[in-house]
Amino acid sequence: MSKRVSLVHGHPAARSRASRLARTHSYSVFYAMVLPAFAVLFAFSYIPLFGIIVAFKDYNYRDGIWGSPWSGMKNFQFLFRSGKLGLLINNTLLYNIIFIIMGMVFAVLLAILVSEVRSKWFKKIAQSATFLPNFMSWVIISTIFYNMVHPRLGVINTLMKALGEAPVDVYTKTGIWYWLLPVLRIWKTAGFGSIIYFAAIMGIDQECYESAKLDGANVFQEIWHITLPMLKPTIVIVTLLNLGGILRGDFDMFYQIIGNNGLLFKSTDIIDTYVFRTLMRTNDIGMSSAAGFFQSLFCFVFILIVNLLVKRIEPDYALF
Amino acid sequence: MTTQIAPRRKRKKMHKDRLLLNIIAYSFVALFAMFCLAPFLIMISGSLSAQSAIIVHGYTLWPRDFSTRAYDVLFAAPDVMLGAFSVSVIVTASGTVLSLLLCSMAAYALGRKNFGHRNKVAFVFYFTTLFNGGLVPYYIVMVNHYQMKNNPLALVLPGLVSVWNLLLLRNFMKNNIPDSLIESAKIDGAGEFTVYVRIAMPLMVPALMAIGFFTAITYWNDWFTPMLFIDQEQLVPLQYKLYKMLNTMNALAQIAARSKDFNMPKLDLPGETIKLAMAVVAAAPIMFLYSFIQKYFVKGVTIGAVKG
Structure with missing residues (x-):
């Protein structure tokens, strides 16, 4: 490296430019190694990213995204006037906030309690069991779920009957989903979500606990004053990453569990399911692309602002 | 002691x-x-x-x-299930291997300190997680520009690069492969690519096992991509097949119930248990793989993630 730079004589500016060129040249092997992955990303993420202008167009199949005539804000006016957007934003935000908070609380709680378990085989079996739902597809889960809540045959209603309660048909009730979906979500993700907190706890210096013990702290004080503060960076980063998708719903979950059950849309329709339905069922490119554009832009601006705030308060925690 | x-x-x-x-x-x-x-x-x-x-x-x-009646009925015409099963296996295997190659190679380059532009390039990758075009432009580009309707490549190519997995691998490589090791190999005359294949890859095995499993799971569980792009029956993978069969099951049951009007032999399908048997068939390979890979999770994932 240094030899190559010293070969260039003359004006300092020219020299630095030459050295930059030389450096860039020496990076070419790295660029070559990144290129295949970048090519995939370019084709399937960046090109569609430019296609986002379709939200401002009067799309027709013949002219494609680039050739179709501009329509200004017409798609957005239709979307706002349809009155759908408020409900969609409301549901998407509400569920995501519940998911983020509950997910974090349960994952941290589970990680702390699992780290307290001393028996190795117990820990291993428990972790295997709690990770498993995370790897099952929502198709499989919806099959099981349907059989669990089945009004006549389901396990839950069998239990209800045993307790002398009337069976519930959840597919006709809207309010109950604000409880059911978070429970499902915790069931599926909390176990595996705890792995990152678990590893962070494993990384805490044991001497902290020893000296706390000497000062007469009990285990609950240790958790409150040592474990939780030590988990703070991980909690902040995971939460920030989740906030980046604050208006992006879990399409897989909502579509598999609720499907196209219009009865429940009031409490379960989110932007992602709306975009999908409008695109595939009614083929309304204008409305669906406008909703999608709104979602992308909102998420982007939101995470930029949050990240900026975090940078102000605690620069170490900022994502970028 | x-x-x-x-x-x-x-x-x-x-x-x-x-x-x-x-x-x-x-x-x-x-x-x-x-x-x-x-x-x-x-x-x-x-x-x-x-x-x-x-x-x-x-x-x-x-x-x-x-x-075992449900399984008997399910495999009465084995080629239907086996066809979907093999589509899933081919898509999952090729996607996972290719994805691990692309991601680990890029992760290696992005983790090397000698690569002066590494952070800028990493941000180009990271940016796609912050902002994306959404479903509509993606769908139009895939169908109209790339001709991906009923193209098996549609099931493999878009999922090849997961930015999270790539950055996780990069962190793993930064934290676990000492610079001195790479530099000494380079002094011995090895190029970057040789170092990647001969030194970095073997050391990345725990992370590659875990990430490979996640990638395989993502491919195996994907029902959404085929729902968007695949109509031809022989190209439908298992999860989407399961979804479609579940959806038509109720309709089928209704038809079977009315079939006495026509002179059809009574079907008597064990509908509820078949659904569950299908779910078992779709879940079994994951559980099988899971029992082998699981020991790499904590080692492979967290070392890359925690020290971010």
Whole structure:
């Protein structure tokens, strides 16, 4: 490296430019190694990213995204006037906030309690069991779920009957989903979500606990004053990453569990399911692309602002 | 040695507070583990029960009136299920191998300190997670510009690069492969690519196992991509097949119920148990793979993630 730079004589500016060129040249092997992955990303993420202008167009199949005539804000006016957007934003935000908070609380709680378990085989079996739902597809889960809540045959209603309660048909009730979906979500993700907190706890210096013990702290004080503060960076980063998708719903979950059950849309329709339905069922490119554009832009601006705030308060925690 | 003996002595005279925490920890973790497992037990036991028992007693944790009728019906025409199964296997295997190659190679370059532009390039990757075009432009570009309708490549190519996995691999490589090792190999005359293949790859194995498993799971579980792009029956992978069969099941049951009008032989499908049997077939490969890979999770994932 240094030899190559010293070969260039003359004006300092020219020299630095030459050295930059030389450096860039020496990076070419790295660029070559990144290129295949970048090519995939370019084709399937960046090109569609430019296609986002379709939200401002009067799309027709013949002219494609680039050739179709501009329509200004017409798609957005239709979307706002349809009155759908408020409900969609409301549901998407509400569920995501519940998911983020509950997910974090349960994952941290589970990680702390699992780290307290001393028996190795117990820990291993428990972790295997709690990770498993995370790897099952929502198709499989919806099959099981349907059989669990089945009004006549389901396990839950069998239990209800045993307790002398009337069976519930959840597919006709809207309010109950604000409880059911978070429970499902915790069931599926909390176990595996705890792995990152678990590893962070494993990384805490044991001497902290020893000296706390000497000062007469009990285990609950240790958790409150040592474990939780030590988990703070991980909690902040995971939460920030989740906030980046604050208006992006879990399409897989909502579509598999609720499907196209219009009865429940009031409490379960989110932007992602709306975009999908409008695109595939009614083929309304204008409305669906406008909703999608709104979602992308909102998420982007939101995470930029949050990240900026975090940078102000605690620069170490900022994502970028 | 002394440090190993110390905790054992402490356990003998456990304080009240630690005992209480232990009771809470063991019972909570055990309950949550059972809560996570129970639905799968119900799925398996339901698929092995007689339909009639389920209709009378509902679903139970243990099979009632053991019967393999659901599996018999499911595999009565084996080529249907096996076809979907093999599409899934081919897509998953090729996608996972290619993805690991692309991601680990890029991760290696992005983790090398000598690559002066590494952070800028990493941001180009990261940016796609912050802002994306959404479903509509993606769908139009895929169908109209790339001709991906009913193209098996549509199932493999878009999922090849997961930015999270790539950055996780990069962190793993930064934290676990000492610079001195790479530099000494380079002094011996090895190029970057040789170092990547000969030194970095073997050292990345725990991370590659874990990430490879996640990638495989993502491919195996994907029902959405085929729903968007695949109409041809012989190209439909297992999960989407399962989804489609579940959706048509109710319709089928209705048709079967009315079939006495026509002179059709009574079908008598064990509808409920077949659904569960299908779910078992779709879940079994994951459970099988999971039992082997699981030991790499904590090692492979967290080392890359925590020190971010």
